[in-house]
Amino acid sequence: QVQLVESGGGLVQAGGSLRLSCAASGRTFSTYAMAWFRQAPGKEREFVSAISWRGLRIRYADSVKGRFTISRDNAKNTLYLQMNSLKPEDTAVYYCAAVPSYDMPDSYAQSYDYWGQGTQVTVSI
Numbered sequence: 039q040v041q042l043v044e045s046g047g048g049l050v051q052a053g054g055s056l057r058l059s060c061a062a063s064g065r066t067f068s069t070y071a072m073a074w075f076r077q078a079p080g081k082e083r084e085f086v087s088a089i090s091w092r093g094l095r096i097r098y099a100d101s102v103k104g105r106f107t108i109s110r111d112n113a114k115n116t117l118y119l120q121m122n123s124l125k126p127e128d129t130a131v132y133y134c135a136a137v138p139s140y141d142m143p144d145s146y147a148q149s150y151d152y153w154g155q156g157t158q159v160t161v162s163i
Contacts, residue, residue: 039064039152040062040063040064040066040067040070040136040152041062041063041064041152042060042061042062042063042134042135042136042152042153042154043060043061043062043154043155044058044059044060044132044133044134044154044155044156044157045058045059045060045061045157046058046059046157047132047157047158047159048158048159048160049160049162050124050159050160050161050162051161051162051163052124052125052126052161052162052163053123053124054124054161055120055121055122055123055124056121056124056159057118057119057120057121058074058118058119058121058132058134058157058159059116059117059118060072060074060116060117060118060119060134060154061115061116062115062116062117062136063115064115066138067112067115067136068091068092068112069091069138069139069140070091070136070137070138070139070152071088071089071090071091071136071137071138071139071140071141071143072088072089072108072110072117072134072135072136072143073085073086073087073088073089073134073135073136073143073145073150074086074087074088074108074117074119074132074133074134074135075132075133075134075135075147076128076130076131076132076133076159077130077131077133077156078127078129078130078131081130083133083147084099085097085099085145085146085147086098086099086102086106086119086132087099087102087106087108087119088108088143088144088145089108089109089110089117089143090139090140090141090142090143091139091140092112093109093110093112095142095143096108097142097143097144097145099145101127102121102128105121105122105123105124106119106120106121106122107119107120107122108120117134119132121159124159124161125161126161126162126163127161128159128161129159129160129161130158130159131156131157131158131159132156132157132158132159133153133154133155133156134153134154135147135150135152135153135154136150136151136152136153137149137150137151137152138151
């Protein structure tokens with residue numbers, strides 16, 4: 039089992055950058071596929087990005103491709119999301135998620151077993 043704690047959210051102007059972190063407990067972090075999802079008020083939770091257990095396979099939602107970069111440091115049990123060129127439509131609560139898997143990580147929320155509590159990202163005009 040793994041516990042996830044996100045950090046790094048905040049208020050930023052459009053065009054700015056933020057780096058989210060997700061700290062994971064447990065000794066098996068390196069065997070988990072990890073992902074970031076987000077949920078804006080009144081909207082469904084949506085996929086942002088996912089990374090395989092060794093970081094060799096990555097997926098991005100079309101809406102963030104070229105602006106966001108997912109990465110992980112298995113030695114530090116930490117997942118990251120570097121967000122550049124932020125837009126007001128990126129405003130949401132961002133969640134990290136995990137599932138024990140050696141496969142290509144997918145973009146479906148129901149595929150992930152563990153979730154963090156979320157961190158708010160607000161992008162102002």
